[in-house]
Amino acid sequence: MATETSGSQYYLPEALPPPHPAPDGRDLEFWEALKRHQIVVQRCNSCGNLQMEPEWLCHKCLSFDRGWQQVEGKGRIYSWVRIWHPVPAALKPACPFVVVLVELPQANNLRIAGNLLGDPQQPIEIGAPVEAVFEDHREKGYTLLQWRLAR
């Protein structure tokens, strides 16, 4: 795990309630995989469709036979936003920070959101290659998926 912020081991302050799996458990494997520093996306056992966010049924064939597929922590920036005025006021001291929507070419171009680590005022290019960074919050029992520009 590595972050590139100074003065804190995390990219954003722990000012919000920790993320948690959905109460019905449909995305539990995604969160458990992050703790192992892996990314998994939902894969339909009937038709092979990949989807994200995880759901109880396949959006393509409506099967309930759900599985998971590990994907590489490499993608490209599909979209991004630099946050100056966060809705949760508790994040104001961390501004600006960058949220990216990352497309995973090896997984049918599924998209996953996260923060872009590094200089929050860095120029950002659509399509730029990025790689996953797993930010462990061991004392609270979760891991966040963050991104940084690929070297």
Ligand SMILES: [Zn+2]
């Ligand atoms: Zn399906």
